[in-house]
Amino acid sequence: MLRSSQKHRQDTIHQSWQLLVFSVGGRRLAVKTRDVSGVSYWHEPIPVPSQTPFVTAVIRQGKTVLPVFDLAAFLHLTVQGSSPLCLRVKHALGEMAMCIDEEIPVLHACDPAALQTYQGKDLPTEGSYTNGLDEVPILSISRFGSTV
């Protein structure tokens, strides 16, 4: 009986979308946890002269160098807080870093039934969900830095 209950709960978890909810410039955004490779403190980026929109810097973490996608500039926002965070995301072209607000991201399990089509056109998304009055877009990471 207990085992059955646990299995049911696991099935529910597996069916739901596991999201990491964070904010940029106070705007709440989400990304699938499977697209996230880490969250750490943000270090000063190293500028790279470039003509690729929103990709004009890299960050170095040890011997790893990651390109930075300037999500805040893309959204015409400014990252909030004196200690912003670094969101590392998995991308088909390789890992990528984004600077996000210092507010600690939270995990959120989203019922697929609650997913909806994102109404805005300012972001590549895989949909959105509603949190109170807010519509939280779920970023389509694969489309950042390649088609954006």
Next chain:
Amino acid sequence: MERLQPCESNLAEIFVSIDEIRLVTENGQKGRGMGVREPMMGTASPVSLSRFLIVTLGGRYLALDAESVCGLLTVDECGSVEDPTIHGMTYRAINLVDLLDIRNDQDGTNAHVVLLSERDARGSIQVTGVEGLLELQQSQVLPLPMQFRGPERHWYRGMILFAQSIALVLNTTWVLDEQASATGGQGNTLRCAKAPKISVDNSRVC
């Protein structure tokens, strides 16, 4: 006086003393001085080593393939001449700040002019500072991340971990090509083969 670089193995003979240039390491520590083309005596290296002159421009580290570096002058040594001409060979000034579209608001007290040459093309670039020489395996040159997908892919040959930061390996072929196209190919008119010997001692043209 150490030999810095012949433009091509049997072409121009340009000698530079690089007393002021230090071999720098990834963590920024300075090692012993070494000429860019100092003969590698002793045990044969099983891997091919590349040497880079690390310079700064606009607060960024740039790495120049030492094979393309002909000489190094201070700005004072260049005087008011825009295009350094050394024994009849003109190294047309290439404005990297414009070329890379970067802002250079750095103090120019340590500014140098680097003379570049590849095949028949020559040019000179002014940099904010010279860090020194870095010798490493070619495999240590990291590729530019694929997310950089604009013309900058032609600007750099990769990246090098340097001093808790990175140095972008400048594609000197592109730099010289840009200069040549900007001047209608005039930069290619003089051949290094006819160049006389030039000595640059302690970064001074003699």
